[in-house]
Amino acid sequence: MDQIETYKQQIVDACRVLVERGYLMATGGNVSLRVADAERNSFAITPSNYDYAKMTPDDVCTLDLDLNLLTGQRTPSIESSLHATVYQTRPDVNAVVHTHQVYASALALIDAPIPALFDEQARFLGRSVEIIPYAPSGTGFLKKNIARRIKNHHNAYILQNHGVLCFGPSMEQAIHNVEILEKCALAYLLALCTERKVTKIPLAVREIAFNKLRQDQKKVERRDPCQEENR
Numbered sequence: 001m002d003q004i005e006t007y008k009q010q011i012v013d014a015c016r017v018l019v020e021r022g023y024l025m026a027t028g029g030n031v032s033l034r035v036a037d038a039e040r041n042s043f044a045i046t047p048s049n050y051d052y053a054k055m056t057p058d059d060v061c062t063l064d065l066d067l068n069l070l071t072g073q074r075t076p077s078i079e080s081s082l083h084a085t086v087y088q089t090r091p092d093v094n095a096v097v098h099t100h101q102v103y104a105s106a107l108a109l110i111d112a113p114i115p116a117l118f119d120e121q122a123r124f125l126g127r128s129v130e131i132i133p134y135a136p137s138g139t140g141f142l143k144k145n146i147a148r149r150i151k152n153h154h155n156a157y158i159l160q161n162h163g164v165l166c167f168g169p170s171m172e173q174a175i176h177n178v179e180i181l182e183k184c185a186l187a188y189l190l191a192l193c194t195e196r197k198v199t200k201i202p203l204a205v206r207e208i209a210f211n212k213l214r215q216d217q218k219k220v221e222r223r224d225p226c227q228e229e230n231r
């Protein structure tokens with residue numbers, strides 16, 4: 001199996017896991033993986049509007065960061081430009097998962113960003129989970145909103161009236177972050193329902209955890225692309 005085929009297989013496997021765990025539904029959402037060759041300027045992504053249950057590696061597309069189709073017969077995801085923006089803006093990110101997962105999406109409806117509630121949240125997702133203002137799917141407006149917001153090095157964002165965006169240095173870590181986000185979102189929603197004061201972790205603990213995340217990210221940013229190829 002050549003290198004590109006292994007990326008395509010990883011996309012198919014990731015979608016299967018995300019469907020099984022209830023994070024991807026019907027044809028909603030999309031998943032991508034940076035091709036870690038010397039250039040680091042292309043990525044594999046799910047096709048547009050295609051049933052995850054039927055997806056095979058042949059259905060996955062690869063694109064360069066200017067969105068030229070490199071391989072694949074299907075139309076790439078409508079959100080390809082959003083994924084390209086993430087890879088251009090964040091050299092520490094090698095995998096992007098966009099879902100319409102329910103609990104985190106519910107927080108987007110009431111404009112409730114998630115403060116630092118748990119240690120593992122700060123360690124893997126960042127200081128908070130912010131809400132990126134609404135713009136229609138596939139538009140330059142959404143792309144611009146995202147490019148501006150993701151420079152704070154967080155790994156999870158909620159898209160207003162839409163869904164979520166999670167990143168990781170690997171697909172495994174991006175899926176892990178999707179799961180942490182949904183757990184935090186559900187706990188926060190339940191806490192908000194009580195109308196009692198919601199406590200946060202101490203600021204110092206949040207900063208220590210976030211610094212660890214930044215150190216991990218810097219290691220990925222510095223990594224020799226030739227080593228990446230054997231990842």
Ligand SMILES: [Zn+2]
Nearest residue numbers: 029098162163
């Ligand atoms: Zn979407």
